[in-house]
Amino acid sequence: MAILVDENTKILIQGITGSFGGRHAQLSLDYGTKLVAGVTPGKGGQRFADTVPIFDTVGQAVAETGATVSAIFVPPPFAADAILEAVDAGVELVVAITEGIPVMDMMKVRAGMQGTKTRLIGPNCPGIVTPGTGESSHGGCRIGIAPGYIHKRGKVGVVSRSGTLTYEAVYQLTSLGLGQSTCVGIGGDPINGTSHLDIMKMFNEDPETEAIIMIGEIGGTAEEEAAEWAKEHCDKPIAGFIAGATAPPGRRMGHAGAIVSGGKGTAEAKIAAMRDAGIEVAENPSDMGAALVRAMG
Amino acid sequence: MNIHEYQAKELFEKFGVATPKGKVADTAEEARAAAAELGDEIVVKAQVHAGGRGKGTFKNGFQGGVHVVKNADEAAEIASKMLGQVLVTHQTGEEGKLVSKVMVADAVDIEKEYYLAILMDRESRSPVIVASTEGGVNIEDVAENTPEKIHNEVIHPLLGLQPYEIRNLSAKLGFSGDTAKQFGKLLKSLYNLFISCDCSMVEVNPLVATPDGQILALDAKFDFDDNALYRHPEIAELHDPTEEDPREVEAAKFDLNYIGLDGNIACLVNGAGLAMATMDIIKQSGGEPANFLDVGGGATQEQVRNAFKIILSDPNVKGILVNIFGGIMDCDVIAKGIVAACGEVDLNIPLVVRLEGNNVEAGKATLAGSDVDLIPADTLADAAAKAVAAITA
Numbered sequence: 001m002a003i004l005v006d007e008n009t010k011i012l013i014q015g016i017t018g019s020f021g022g023r024h025a026q027l028s029l030d031y032g033t034k035l036v037a038g039v040t041p042g043k044g045g046q047r048f049a050d051t052v053p054i055f056d057t058v059g060q061a062v063a064e065t066g067a068t069v070s071a072i073f074v075p076p077p078f079a080a081d082a083i084l085e086a087v088d089a090g091v092e093l094v095v096a097i098t099e100g101i102p103v104m105d106m107m108k109v110r111a112g113m114q115g116t117k118t119r120l121i122g123p124n125c126p127g128i129v130t131p132g133t134g135e136s137s138h139g140g141c142r143i144g145i146a147p148g149y150i151h152k153r154g155k156v157g158v159v160s161r162s163g164t165l166t167y168e169a170v171y172q173l174t175s176l177g178l179g180q181s182t183c184v185g186i187g188g189d190p191i192n193g194t195s196h197l198d199i200m201k202m203f204n205e206d207p208e209t210e211a212i213i214m215i216g217e218i219g220g221t222a223e224e225e226a227a228e229w230a231k232e233h234c235d236k237p238i239a240g241f242i243a244g245a246t247a248p249p250g251r252r253m254g255h256a257g258a259i260v261s262g263g264k265g266t267a268e269a270k271i272a273a274m275r276d277a278g279i280e281v282a283e284n285p286s287d288m289g290a291a292l293v294r295a296m297g
Numbered sequence: 298m299n300i301h302e303y304q305a306k307e308l309f310e311k312f313g314v315a316t317p318k319g320k321v322a323d324t325a326e327e328a329r330a331a332a333a334e335l336g337d338e339i340v341v342k343a344q345v346h347a348g349g350r351g352k353g354t355f356k357n358g359f360q361g362g363v364h365v366v367k368n369a370d371e372a373a374e375i376a377s378k379m380l381g382q383v384l385v386t387h388q389t390g391e392e393g394k395l396v397s398k399v400m401v402a403d404a405v406d407i408e409k410e411y412y413l414a415i416l417m418d419r420e421s422r423s424p425v426i427v428a429s430t431e432g433g434v435n436i437e438d439v440a441e442n443t444p445e446k447i448h449n450e451v452i453h454p455l456l457g458l459q460p461y462e463i464r465n466l467s468a469k470l471g472f473s474g475d476t477a478k479q480f481g482k483l484l485k486s487l488y489n490l491f492i493s494c495d496c497s498m499v500e501v502n503p504l505v506a507t508p509d510g511q512i513l514a515l516d517a518k519f520d521f522d523d524n525a526l527y528r529h530p531e532i533a534e535l536h537d538p539t540e541e542d543p544r545e546v547e548a549a550k551f552d553l554n555y556i557g558l559d560g561n562i563a564c565l566v567n568g569a570g571l572a573m574a575t576m577d578i579i580k581q582s583g584g585e586p587a588n589f590l591d592v593g594g595g596a597t598q599e600q601v602r603n604a605f606k607i608i609l610s611d612p613n614v615k616g617i618l619v620n621i622f623g624g625i626m627d628c629d630v631i632a633k634g635i636v637a638a639c640g641e642v643d644l645n646i647p648l649v650v651r652l653e654g655n656n657v658e659a660g661k662a663t664l665a666g667s668d669v670d671l672i673p674a675d676t677l678a679d680a681a682a683k684a685v686a687a688i689t690a
Contacts, residue, residue, distance in 0.1 A: 162570020
């Protein structure tokens with residue numbers, strides 16, 4: 001078990017012929033992920049890396065290969081359309097890596113996805129990794145842009161808004177000998193598909209996950225909601241970290257969603273909510289792995 | 298991205314949002330010509346992106362960035378005292394802002410001030426209209442003290458603004474008859490502008506009712522979604538780089554995400570979350586971060602070199618902390634980039650480098666073997682402590 005994806009999950013990549021998409025498609029193949037199709041309009045019939053068939057539409061790719069997950073590496077102006085195409089083709093999960101999608105596009109995409117069976121992760125996210133059991137976690141399911149080799153299969157669930165902070169946490173866990181069940185980057189945009197809370201619920205129900213690290217940053221109130229829920233409903237040990245305590249109000253810190261506005265979304269409020277929920281808050285990013293060890297007692 | 302008041306007025310005119318008549322002027326003569334077309338009470342306003350203009354002082358001693366005058370000659374005289382001068386307000390800092398344009402507009406009599414805003418709300422993932430009978434004041438104070446006077450209307454993302462929603466808000470603000478009709482037209486136009494221009498916020502404060510029964514947008518603040526500027530070249534052109542920190546303008550040219558702060562330890566990091574966390578740990582270790590700087594996941598040597606130049610252009614910077622987690626990127630490539638960049642810039646302050654990740658041993662060896670005088674660190678906590686120690690030594 002794991003959440004969202006496992007080593008048998010068949011994935012396709014929209015935007016596989018772009019330099020960014022292609023590079024990470026190759027890294028996923030090298031990791032042993034079942035990448036079964038690529039989609040680039042106008043390039044149907046070609047092959048990626050001589051093996052992976054490319055289709056013109058997601059519908060064709062799903063029908064021919066049985067892919068259930070699509071990763072989006074399409075440039076921002078075309079990303080909303082790409083997500084909706086994947087939803088229409090009936091995939092279970094869409095992971096949108098693309099950074100820089102207009103907020104109004106995401107607003108419409110989320111509204112348009114209501115009532116469909118598809119879940120969206122991202123956009124502006126590093127993706128999902130369920131580590132494999134091979135050497136350097138080879139054989140797992142790597143969707144997106146995370147470095148696969150830093151992972152190790154195990155029992156800690158990781159959920160985060162940020163890419164490199166997730167890698168830091170995973171690297172620390174692996175160095176401490178603690179493996180991960182699944183690592184999910186939910187993305188740094190103000191409107192995304194899946195929240196901290198959604199992922200926390202999944203980890204809570206996943207028998208393989210025994211502890212959780214939740215990494216957040218300034219902006220919005222998603223971390224507070226997840227902490228409040230965890231206080232009542234989560235019986236697994238949780239460690240947390242929030243970035244951005246020193247960020248000036250009213251400024252966007254790199255991520256479109258990382259902004260303190262009107263006194264809302266401060267690191268203090270998030271840390272207080274996490275502590276109130278009994279979450280072991282890491283003192284600093286070097287302390288994330290150790291904080292989980294403390295949380296596990 | 299912010300815009301000037303006169304640019305907001307031009308957008309209002311384009312979208313049919315009722316606003317007092319007026320024009321922007323670059324010279325005193327243009328101000329005279331603009332005022333000649335207006336009524337017998339005219340307001341002249343300095344155009345800078347800062348609040349508190351009315352109570353501001355020019356460095357030449359002239360008081361006030363907002364003046365009401367009676368005729369075109371007076372308008373020209375006031376404009377001549379503002380143009381080319383530096384205005385200091387409570388929001389500009391001591392250095393103030395250079396005024397290169399003034400707006401000349403009809404001064405309107407105000408019967409009552411209201412507040413009206415549309416913003417992209419992340420919780421409801423929808424546009425939300427916020428309206429209040431308490432205008433012309435800080436809306437956050439109103440929300441704090443009298444929350445019952447704030448009215449919110451969540452708009453369906455796909456259906457858009459509906460007539461009944463306009464009627465609801467109009468009733469809550471106490472408009473009826475002709476004023477209700479005018480308010481409805483104004484709100485519809487404002488919503489259209491908000492959607493058409495990919496705004497993340499448009500705030501009209503105050504919205505005013507005049508004694509002769511007009512509803513007008515008197516002052517406005519815009520915030521646009523930077524991610525959507527590619528499809529609005531006409532909005533992108535409204536960007537005024539002279540209103541921004543020159544270091545941030547320079548950084549943007551190289552696709553670097555830089556925000557200037559006032560501390561003395563600069564940082565260079567890959568990834569926004571890690572960059573924020575690096576600032577936090579500098580503070581926690583007893584230092585003050587000089588900036589936020591995310592060089593991105595695939596930083597090139599060229600970007601690292603330019604990042605160093607921008608960091609070093611800040612006279613407050615007494616030390617640099619480089620924190621890189623090489624996930625996909627090879628740490629040795631990054632290390633070579635740092636060494637090359639240091640060779641090209643005149644580095645005479647302590648540099649602490651923490652590398653972790655892919656091929657880190659080779660990266661550390663490259664740094665150790667170079668003639669760049671740097672302080673290596675293992676963890677981020679170690680790096681922050683060393684950076685603080687280095688500048689206090």
